[in-house]
């Protein structure tokens with residue numbers, strides 16, 4: 001069951017303008033803010049995580065099904081298309097997914113059908129409408145920060 005219509009009814013979304021990003025204040029629990037970068041550029045975990053740090057956060061970590069839906073909704077809402085990279089990776093040990101910023105095991109992995117496939121060595125993870133996909137780091141795309 002999708003909770004998105006409920007989010008919308010409650011008006012928990014607020015879109016604001018930040019240079020280079022589309023930002024969302026998420027008021028459901030605590031004070032979490034998400035930033036979706038506007039430009040498509042080669043994705044690099046260290047570089048993009050540093051940029052997220054500049055915003056006071058880190059590359060997005062998907063903690064549970066709820067946050068998964070939130071981030072899917074955000075990335076599907078912005079114009080311009082993806083892919084949208086997360087802070088999830090298995091670059092240190094193939095098949096062992098962790099969050100780049102804190103190096104902890106990824107908590108929630110809602111993979112797209114037939115993913116992850118590590119096709120030609122894919123170690124970065126992007127989120128889309130049908131779930132997560134491992135993609136090649138360095139692929140042209142956008143990224144999501146959480147604060």
Ligand SMILES: [Ca+2]
Nearest residue numbers: 090118122123
């Ligand atoms: Ca991999």
Ligand SMILES: [Ca+2]
Nearest residue numbers: 117118134135
């Ligand atoms: Ca893949």
